[in-house]
Amino acid sequence: MGGSTARPVAAGGVAWGSPEARWMLTATVLGSGMAFLDSTVVTVALPAIEGDLRTGLSGLQWIVNGYMVTLSALILLSGSLSDRFGRVRLFVWGVAVFAVASALCTFAPTLEWLVAGRIVQGVGGALLTPGSLAILQAGFREQDRARAIGAWSGLTGVASAIGPFVGGWLVQIGDWRLIFLINLPLAAVVLAIAWFKVPESRDPEAARRLDYPGALLGVVALGGTTYALIQWGAAGATPAVWTGAAVGVLALALFLVVESRVADPMLPLGMFASRGFSATNAATVLVYGALGPLFFLLVIYLQEVAGYPPIAAGAASLPITVLMLALSARSGKLAARIGPRPQLVAGPLLVAAGLWLLSRIGTDAAYLTEVLPGVLLVALGLSTTVAPLTATVLASVPERHAGLASGVNNTFARGAQLIGVAAVPALAGIAAGGEAGGAADAGSLASGFGTAMLILAGLCAAAALCALLLPRGRTPAASGAAAGGPPAEEAAAVPPGAGERPLRFCGVAGPPLRSCPGSAAGRPQDGPPPGRSG
Numbered sequence: 128m129g130g131s132t133a134r135p136v137a138a139g140g141v142a143w144g145s146p147e148a149r150w151m152l153t154a155t156v157l158g159s160g161m162a163f164l165d166s167t168v169v170t171v172a173l174p175a176i177e178g179d180l181r182t183g184l185s186g187l188q189w190i191v192n193g194y195m196v197t198l199s200a201l202i203l204l205s206g207s208l209s210d211r212f213g214r215v216r217l218f219v220w221g222v223a224v225f226a227v228a229s230a231l232c233t234f235a236p237t238l239e240w241l242v243a244g245r246i247v248q249g250v251g252g253a254l255l256t257p258g259s260l261a262i263l264q265a266g267f268r269e270q271d272r273a274r275a276i277g278a279w280s281g282l283t284g285v286a287s288a289i290g291p292f293v294g295g296w297l298v299q300i301g302d303w304r305l306i307f308l309i310n311l312p313l314a315a316v317v318l319a320i321a322w323f324k325v326p327e328s329r330d331p332e333a334a335r336r337l338d339y340p341g342a343l344l345g346v347v348a349l350g351g352t353t354y355a356l357i358q359w360g361a362a363g364a365t366p367a368v369w370t371g372a373a374v375g376v377l378a379l380a381l382f383l384v385v386e387s388r389v390a391d392p393m394l395p396l397g398m399f400a401s402r403g404f405s406a407t408n409a410a411t412v413l414v415y416g417a418l419g420p421l422f423f424l425l426v427i428y429l430q431e432v433a434g435y436p437p438i439a440a441g442a443a444s445l446p447i448t449v450l451m452l453a454l455s456a457r458s459g460k461l462a463a464r465i466g467p468r469p470q471l472v473a474g475p476l477l478v479a480a481g482l483w484l485l486s487r488i489g490t491d492a493a494y495l496t497e498v499l500p501g502v503l504l505v506a507l508g509l510s511t512t513v514a515p516l517t518a519t520v521l522a523s524v525p526e527r528h529a530g531l532a533s534g535v536n537n538t539f540a541r542g543a544q545l546i547g548v549a550a551v552p553a554l555a556g557i558a559a560g561g562e563a564g565g566a567a568d569a570g571s572l573a574s575g576f577g578t579a580m581l582i583l584a585g586l587c588a589a590a591a592l593c594a595l596l597l598p599r600g601r602t603p604a605a606s607g608a609a610a611g612g613p614p615a616e617e618a619a620a621v622p623p624g625a626g627e628r629p630l631r632f633c634g635v636a637g638p639p640l641r642s643c644p645g646s647a648a649g650r651p652q653d654g655p656p657p658g659r660s661g
Contacts, residue, residue, distance in 0.1 A: 141326075143271040150324035151266050155259040156279055158222050158317045160286035161310055162252045165229075166194075167290025169245075170422055171441035172303040174430045179303065182238045184552055188357045191423060192545050193242045196353060197249030198256075199541035200345035203393045205253045207337050214261040215327045219318060221255025224248075226314035232307040244307075265328035291445060295438025338393040344382040345393070349545060351375025356549035394535060403523035406596040407471070407516055411536055412543040413590035414475055414512060417583035419544030420551040421482065421505070424572075424579055432573045433492045443498055450506040451513065459514035467515035471594035474512030479587035481505035486580035490573050508587070519597065547583075555579035 141147040173187045180186070209217035228251055231244035259279070267275045297305040352375035358368045386392040399405045422444060429440040462470050481504030488497045520536045557575035 142268055143274050150320055154317050154320040154325050155262055156282045158255050159259040159283045161313045163283050163286045164290045168294030168306040170426050171291055171294035171437055172298050172306050175298045175303040180238045185357050186238045188548055189242045191548050192353050193245035194249040195545040196349045197246055198252045200349050201253035204342040205257050209258050209261055213327050214258045215325050218255050218258030219321050221251045222314050222317050225251030229307045229310035233304045291441030295441035298437040340385050341393040344378045348375050348378035348382055353549045359553055398524055401523045406593050407519045408539050410590040410593040411539050413586045415540040416543035416547040417586040419547040423548050428576050432490050446502050447506040451510050454510035455514045458510055462515035467519045468597045470511050470515045472591045474508045475587040475590040477508030478505050479584040482580045482584035486577040551579050
């Protein structure tokens with residue numbers, strides 16, 4: 128699997144509507160859509176997996192977080208790899224790894240095998256996610272890039288929206304293993320198209336020294352911390368828990384040391400000298416730290432306590448996806464007129480209000496009167512928040528660092544979801560269950576769910592306080608300002624304005640950019656690449 132057999136990108140790129148353009152869009156949409164779909168269908172299937180493998184809540188947390196650990200820690204590095212070694216090559220490797228891992232998940236005889244498969248899926252997702260948008264950015268003509276990226280955003284958004292229905296339907300008609308099995312034919316089609324039909328591209332000025340030590344330490348830091356938090360909830364403060372916590376903290380400290388010294392760091396610490404960048408990333412951590420546990424616990428509660436069938440539980444949060452797709456672009460335009468601060472205060476407070484309503488749902492919760500009002504408030508809050516949050520992150524750093532800023536923000540969001548899923552159930556007193564107790568014995572889940580939602584509401588209220596640190600007034604427009612997408616997506620991008628010169632991604636999820644740091648000095652470069660989850 129050394130690389131694509133298709134010719135290199137033609138000078139100027141391909142035209143919209145040409146056969147080459149259709150092949151390129153098909154491969155990138157199907158590849159990214161496979162990862163986006165998987166991220167939503169797995170959550171719906173968790174109670175069924177628990178019943179089959181007889182695991183407790185801690186096992187379900189690992190099924191979700193095993194994927195997030197490797198994805199969060201490797202996505203920035205993979206963007207640099209795609210720029211250096213070829214975007215199609217890394218995309219193909221990512222799809223292949225994701226397919227092999229899906230097969231491992233499909234036939235996993237035990238929880239340990241399933242978690243191992245999910246960890247490998249995260250590696251594949253980290254490789255293919257940056258490559259999909261990078262391929263479009265490099266392959267299309269300048270005047271057609273916006274249209275191509277818009278089509279990619281819309282079609283992959285559909286994959287996220289239908290995920291709960293697909294997952295619930297597959298679980299109800301057959302077996303949870305089908306949610307992984309469907310990835311195999313999709314991956315085969317993507318590999319064939321990408322290998323033979325999609326032109327290769329790379330950045331000849333990409334950094335020669337890649338931050339492998341930073342990536343490794345990131346995985347260890349997230350893995351150790353996650354292990355300690357999950358096992359703390361399952362077994363208490365055992366020596367193994369303290370060891371995991373110590374390893375995670377030590378790896379984090381070493382990560383910060385490495386990032387402050389290497390020539391081309393994965394996470395340039397100097398960016399945090401900007402108050403706006405630091406405040407918006409703090410708000411991101413708090414908001415997304417609430418979203419991860421919300422989606423994880425809500426779908427389990429509705430099935431295990433309220434008695435919803437899988438397809439109904441999966442569809443319960445669909446209004447969030449629909450309203451974000453419909454309103455995020457308008458929210459971004461409003462923030463451009465009035466400044467982001469009002470929305471970044473009001474949006475998290477709306478989410479907090481929705482979580483407070485969800486904390487009050489009963490054990491026989493009727494969807495229309497008890498669940499839907501809270502879900503709608505969460506949806507309105509996220510629609511208010513995500514677009515100005517992204518735009519403010521980009522506008523808080525020099526334009527040449529905007530792509531990197533977007534990737535850092537994306538990584539923080541994923542890491543926060545990871546930590547939230549690991550920590551919040553234990554903080555809320557939800558018992559881990561076990562082979563005899565089920566996914567979190569129904570009694571402790573019923574009593575602890577409300578507490579968990581109140582903890583998440585508190586996180587969102589704290590995010591609103593972080594937004595108060597932002598300066599008043601309008602924020603300067605960031606290059607290619609992004610409108611946020613639904614939380615389950617791996618990346619979000621909005622086309623740049625007309626008349627911009629050739630664009631480039633910096634190997635990370637985010638909006639199209641005009642220039643990015645190619646070295647420690649951050650020299651501008653023309654060319655393209657990467658893109659978000661899940």
